[in-house]
Amino acid sequence: MAEEKLPTRAEDFSEWYNQLVLRADLADYAPVRGCMVVKPYGWALWENITSWLDKEFKATGHVNATFPTLIPMSFFEKEKEHVEGFSPELAVVTHGGGEKLEEPLVVRPTSETIIGYMYSKWVKSWRDLPILIVQWGSVLRWEMRTKLFLRTAEFYWHEGHTAHASEQEAKEEMYRILDIYEKFCYEEAAIPVIKGTKSDTERFAGAHTTTSIEAMMWDKRALQSGTSHYFSTNFAKAFEIQFLNKENTLQLAETTSWAISSRIIGAMIMVHGDDQGLILPPRLAPIQVVIVPIFKNDAEKAKVMEVADRVFAELKAAGIRIKMDDRDNVSSGFKFNDWEMRGVPLRLEIGPKDVEKGSVALARRDKPGREGKSFVSQTDLAVTVSGALSEIQSALLKRATEFRDANIHDPKDYEELKQVVMDGWAFSWWCESRECEAKVKEDTKATTRNIPLHQPGGEGTCIVCGKPAKRKVYFAKAY
Numbered sequence: 001m002a003e004e005k006l007p008t009r010a011e012d013f014s015e016w017y018n019q020l021v022l023r024a025d026l027a028d029y030a031p032v033r034g035c036m037v038v039k040p041y042g043w044a045l046w047e048n049i050t051s052w053l054d055k056e057f058k059a060t061g062h063v064n065a066t067f068p069t070l071i072p073m074s075f076f077e078k079e080k081e082h083v084e085g086f087s088p089e090l091a092v093v094t095h096g097g098g099e100k101l102e103e104p105l106v107v108r109p110t111s112e113t114i115i116g117y118m119y120s121k122w123v124k125s126w127r128d129l130p131i132l133i134v135q136w137g138s139v140l141r142w143e144m145r146t147k148l149f150l151r152t153a154e155f156y157w158h159e160g161h162t163a164h165a166s167e168q169e170a171k172e173e174m175y176r177i178l179d180i181y182e183k184f185c186y187e188e189a190a191i192p193v194i195k196g197t198k199s200d201t202e203r204f205a206g207a208h209t210t211t212s213i214e215a216m217m218w219d220k221r222a223l224q225s226g227t228s229h230y231f232s233t234n235f236a237k238a239f240e241i242q243f244l245n246k247e248n249t250l251q252l253a254e255t256t257s258w259a260i261s262s263r264i265i266g267a268m269i270m271v272h273g274d275d276q277g278l279i280l281p282p283r284l285a286p287i288q289v290v291i292v293p294i295f296k297n298d299a300e301k302a303k304v305m306e307v308a309d310r311v312f313a314e315l316k317a318a319g320i321r322i323k324m325d326d327r328d329n330v331s332s333g334f335k336f337n338d339w340e341m342r343g344v345p346l347r348l349e350i351g352p353k354d355v356e357k358g359s360v361a362l363a364r365r366d367k368p369g370r371e372g373k374s375f376v377s378q379t380d381l382a383v384t385v386s387g388a389l390s391e392i393q394s395a396l397l398k399r400a401t402e403f404r405d406a407n408i409h410d411p412k413d414y415e416e417l418k419q420v421v422m423d424g425w426a427f428s429w430w431c432e433s434r435e436c437e438a439k440v441k442e443d444t445k446a447t448t449r450n451i452p453l454h455q456p457g458g459e460g461t462c463i464v465c466g467k468p469a470k471r472k473v474y475f476a477k478a479y
């Protein structure tokens with residue numbers, strides 16, 4: 001499989017993506033409409049993502065718990081915007097044990113309702129707050145078209161659900177989480193995301209405020225990569241989450257919810273991948289280094305494997321995630337292509353000449369060909385390899401940041417905006433009216449991505465209608 005070329009990204013980006021996911025061995029199509037099977041290599045990548053986030057959540061006072069997959073239909077009807085937003089995507093269980101259920105059950109598309117119900121039981125006094133719970137699992141939203149990782153009916157995620165005594169605390173929580181998401185994307189996934197607030201039309205159904213992190217893919221479309229919502233007392237009202245405050249009066253709690261899903265894997269593929277396949281950032285790669293021993297006969301093999309085994313043990317002991325590719329039924333060239341397809345950041349080759357010279361060859365995945373190849377000493381190899389992995393990590397972030405910045409435009413008028421969003425993002429003043437937002441969407445298919453938290457300052461005029469505008473927004477076509 002690895003010997004067949006992928007379509008190039010320029011030829012057909014969508015098909016490049018579809019084939020890459022299968023050939024890099026990340027996931028496969030399930031025999032269930034709209035669903036995916038995440039294969040061991042893809043799941044190992046997801047585990048590296050989740051374990052970083054889990055650690056960060058726990059360090060900021062959160063705890064994990066789990067709630068049912070099935071939610072009574074009536075729960076959804078308690079919050080009007082929430083039910084309107086989610087109705088078209090719900091999968092509903094009508095029968096159980098061979099009988100029609102008195103009340104249909106919804107396969108959770110998100111868990112605000114059932115968690116809100118439980119919080120109303122648990123919260124009595126200000127002393128019970130805050131509650132900072134994270135649930136890890138999967139949810140189901142009916143989808144018409146499937147694209148592995150990006151759009152599947154069932155997908156994997158965590159959903160944080162918190163309840164607080166005051167508006168200020170709840171808002172601080174929303175931003176604290178957004179900061180964790182931003183840190184994750186920059187430092188781990190090497191994806192330069194932009195933090196901001198969603199417009200009213202783009203916000204989560206039932207939320208007071210939705211914030212997001214947005215990333216630019218290789219085709220310059222945007223991908224919402226994580227969201228953090230502040231609900232004010234919307235869900236507390238619907239589910240009667242109330243408590244006696246310090247003044248001994250009954251008060252509604254303020255709640256939040258937030259999530260990053262397995263979509264982030266799609267983002268990593270589309271930000272870093274190249275025409276040879278996947279490129280994984282070293283900090284998240286399930287395999288950081290693959291050793292390919294090279295020999296022509298048994299005598300060479302004995303010498304080469306002796307060094308290869310020693311190097312393997314040394315690097316493994318240094319905490320590097322390493323794999324030995326000692327398959328004897330495929331050529332070295334096949335192995336190179338195979339690991340390039342699977343995005344392993346660093347390949348370490350050892351041949352008979354290296355054994356003589358006390359060296360090994362390192363080939364960087366992010367710099368194909370000669371440019372990324374170097375010959376280094378076997379002495380202190382763990383230090384050299386760790387250094388190379390951090391260089392790759394920084395190079396990926398730098399490349400993605402330069403690419404993003406080169407493709408964000410500041411159009412001078414509406415005509416120019418219509419041009420630039422065909423192949424990039426526009427960063428423009430906007431009056432924040434639904435009419436202007438709808439006009440851009442109708443004329444170009446671009447939507448508002450977010451209003452960044454970091455604004456240039458000053459005031460301007462709306463790029464669409466010319467009225468005064470206080471903030472700038474990103475317009476882009478999105479996944």
Ligand SMILES: [Zn+2]
Pocket residue numbers: 430431432433436462463464465466467
């Ligand atoms: Zn306007």
